[in-house]
Amino acid sequence: MAATWVFGYGSLIWKAGFHYDERRVGFVRGFRRVFYQGSTDHRGTPDFPGRTVTLEPLTEATCWGVAYRIPEEEKKIALEDEASSIPAINGVMVYIGSEDKKTNPNYLGPASLDEMARQIAVAEGPSGPNTDYLFHLEESLKQIGCEDPHVTDLVAAVRRVVSTKEGA
Known part of the structure; x- marks a missing residue:
């Protein structure tokens, strides 16, 4: 049987949650x-969702992350969790949050950098503050040698919001 590979581009980079x-x-x-996916169960609440990442199609883009090979006995658990030009691994599963509000009611969609920063700066859910998610993602991307301008810009914007609130 062929191996199952799952690609993580958000929290799965630092916390797989499966073997x-x-x-x-x-x-x-x-x-x-992009930070277009709402989180009402981990980094926010139904009343005030946090923002987490999903993928958006963009022809010239490349999204770095981590691929995990899942043993057959762990496949069900893993799938329930929400430099070369030749790929080393093909057929990797990638979760992408649908933009269709009927199938994905937590999809938040695009917003200005400042609006996303204000939301992330204050949202908190059972897994902790939304800022922790963003800052862990930034650090994890640095550890794998990746700089993502969207993440970098959002981190800077959130830090401005947080420092303004602390100075108020």
Whole structure:
């Protein structure tokens, strides 16, 4: 049976939450990471959702992350959790939050950088503050040698919001 690979581009980079046989830094082409997915169960609440990442199609984009090879006995658990030009691994599963509000009521969609920053700066859910998610993502991307301008810009904007609130 062929191996099952799952690609993580958000919190799965630093916290898989399932057993895996192998972990490889890699990328998917034709997509960019964006903070358009609402989190009402981990980094926010139904009344005030946090923002987490999903992927958005963009032809010239490359999204770096981590691919995990999942053993057959762990496949069900893993799938329930929400430099070369030749790919080392093909057929990797990638979760993308649908923009269709009927199938994905938590999809928040695009917003200005400042609006997203204000939301992330104050949202908190059972898994902790939304800022922790953003800052862990930034650090995890640095550890795998990746800089994502969307994440970098959002981190700077959130830090401005937080420092303004602390100075008030």
